[in-house]
Amino acid sequence: MRYSIVLLPLWLCGLHNVAQAREMPPAPFDSANAPSPATVTELPDSPGTVMMRSRAKELDRELLNEEPPNEEPPDEEPPDEDKTSSYFKVDEIRVPDLSSYHLNLVGAPTFPSSSTQSRRPAPTDIKDEPYHWKGLILQSVAFSALENGVRIMTADQEDRHILLNKPFWSDYFASVQQFNMRRWNDGDSFLVNYIGHPLQGAVFGYIEIQNDPRGRELEISSNPQYWKSIFRALIWSTVTSTQSEIGPMGEAAIFNAGGFTYPIHCPHKDKYSCPPTSKYTNNTGWVDFIITPTVGTLWLLGADTIDRYVTDPLVQKHPRAFGYKMLRAGLNPAKSLANLLRGHFPWFRDYEHPGVYESLAVEEFQRAMDVEPRDHVDVFLHYTALTLNVNTLGCTGCRRTADGAGIELGFAVRRYLDLVIDSDILPGASPESSLNVGGTLWTGRAGLRSGYSGKHFALKVTLAPGFASYSRSQSAPAQPIGRNYNFSAIAALSADIRFTDRIAFRLTTEQMLIRYKSLYRDPPDIGTPPNLSFLSHDNYINSTNWGVTLGPVLRF
Known part of the structure; x- marks a missing residue:
């Protein structure tokens, strides 16, 4: 609009001068001052110059409402000015309607287009907004x-x-x-x-x-x-x-x-x-x-x-x-x-x-998030290796790598959000039994997974709470050996290499937290005034464990 306002007066002034020139009689030819043909050197016009002159003549005829030369006037009636949106008349001269032009955000003039739309939706009516x-x-x-x-x-x-x-x-x-x-x-x-x-x-x-x-x-x-x-x-x-x-x-x-x-x-x-x-x-x-x-x-x-x-x-x-x-x-x-x-x-x-x-x-x-997911279900059959504090014949509470197998199911609820359910079995993770640890480890968890998902590659992060259960352990020093259940949670980063639309290979690194009950207990009762405590006497140990899982992925 800024350019239109500046150019409009100049353009209208030029059109007015052209109209005046048409009404004035031609000036007499002065043969004494006219250059002789010998003193004039004419250079051939380039194709671009010829095209520009031809286009200029067409624009002059259009602006002055003249018919092309050597052409018969059309038989049909001229268009109704009221139905023509791109022109209006000034002193019987048709002038383009500059209101059809507008500016973009940086101030450059652009033309209206039905395909140009704002990224932000139209403001909503507050009365209709929930x-x-x-x-x-x-x-x-x-x-x-x-x-x-x-x-x-x-x-x-x-x-x-x-x-x-x-x-x-x-x-x-x-x-x-x-x-x-x-x-x-x-x-x-x-x-x-x-x-x-x-x-x-x-x-x-x-x-x-x-x-x-x-x-x-x-x-x-x-x-x-x-x-x-x-x-x-x-x-x-x-x-x-x-x-x-x-x-x-x-x-x-x-x-x-x-x-x-x-x-x-x-x-x-x-x-x-x-x-x-x-x-x-x-x-x-x-x-x-x-x-x-x-x-x-x-x-x-x-x-x-x-x-x-x-x-x-x-x-x-x-x-x-x-x-x-x-x-x-x-x-x-x-x-x-x-x-x-x-x-x-x-x-x-x-x-x-x-x-x-x-x-x-x-x-x-x-x-x-509202985009429909490409995949609805994926099945991850994997080998797993996890470093744990376990008991062996030669060491109690030593860190050792235990391995096993598991299955993970992923359900796409949004394009970039999945619900995951995972279960792993690590046979003989701790050969010897003690408090909280012993026998085969069974883990299960359910949580959310999100990240990038492309045609040939995917990279996602998973957060999932769950449980970790040993088959032969003690819940207390004087208790018999049996199965226990401890709170656990993982944070995992997984990468998929997709060979086809249905088959991929996944590698995952994870950090698993297992929360064990501690042998240490706070003093009994609630204390003596004014030092009182109404909290539990139990304490817990948080053990963090690194792990790796890998295997094929079937996508449906």
């Missing part, structure tokens, strides 16, 4: 997983021991039962209770808002629809913050808040380095249940106010200034994190992009 329950659940789970990941990375050794070496479910239920709801404070610092938890509540509130078509594009105002949206965000923040306290992904499950007592304001919760007058807590109380959703919602309102009256005017006035976009993201960290969880830039605002819910990255991912 509530995005899937996005609400997945983004909330992802945020909870991110929180727990940060907590695990910053935890001390005692907390990691509780997470890794203690029974998960029994200690989780024991911790929930010991929540003390007869007090307000839980022993955490002001920064944690009144800054960190409200920020958590604001993030959960924004996650609800961005998945609600009725409130996603609303700015803070007196509009009743905005305040209804805030109320729905408060409800969801209350639900998710309660899960963060007593749910299976919350503090009662991760590090067992409520399951034991510890002194407040002592380094690493060390009860031996604290004075006897120290106060003890089991990290429970009403404070997080109330402060997280309520103050988190107030945080959300304050951030919306800053957006509308501070950062939005700056970004709208300087739409290409990256610094103002970062200022907007920095002054509203809760919204920035919620945006990242759905694949948008931190400074993205829905009211600036009406009708747009998904980011391009998420749309491409969902489009790829």
